[in-house]
Amino acid sequence: MNRVFDFLKDLKWLGLILISLLTLGCQTVVPAGPQVVQNVTEDRYIPIYKRYTQTVKEYSGFHNTFEARMTFLHSQLNTLRLRRKGHYLRWSLDRFQKEREKLFQEMSTEARGFLLFYTPEIEYDDLNKPNTIWKVYLEFDGQRYEGKAVKAKEKRIELQAQFPDIDAFSSSYFVTFPLPTSVVEDQAFTIILTSSVGTAKYVIKP
DSSP states (O other), X not given: OHHHXXXXXXXXXXXXXXXXXXXXXXXXXXXXXXXXXXXXXXXXXXXXXXXXXXXXXXXXXXXXXXXXXXXXXXXXXXXXXHHHHXXXXXXBHHHHHHHHHHHHHHHTTOEEEEEXXXXXXXXXXXXXXXXXXXXXXXXXXXXXXXXXXXXXXXXXXXXXXXXXXXXXXXXXXXXXXXXXXXXXXXXXXXXXXEETTEEEEEEEOO
């Protein structure tokens, strides 16, 4: 009788082992995905962002005529911006490297600024129009370079990850100047936004 019980016990354990093996055999092994771009923390990003950002508020008496916040897109800030975007979009390291090369190629021929612009008079908010009342200049080493403003295409929530000061009442523009970023980014220069409404001057220091 004891032998019968021992035999049945052995069958029980053998069955459990077979079930375990079958279960393991049916499991799907998920291959590891590509490494994605690491995020840039607020503690690292915000000080760099603030370093290259300035705000001008223009008044006529007690009436606010316009408010313009300019962020110069230094190569250091641009790289951090791209890394943040790559993290949120789950880019692979290879994709990030290609986008970075593309970005630096653009910076080799132009300098850019990001302009957050607000005015209570809607008709004054026309920087991207051919007949705009505004002019934007970059002054450096005795030369003046005229900029061209285009409205940002990204949605506000996307831009907020790169430019934390964005609000629902202001318009977002990218301003391009015809000289390489590397020529000016480690020098002192001035960006001027001006019209009959008023003038904003931003002195950018290395």
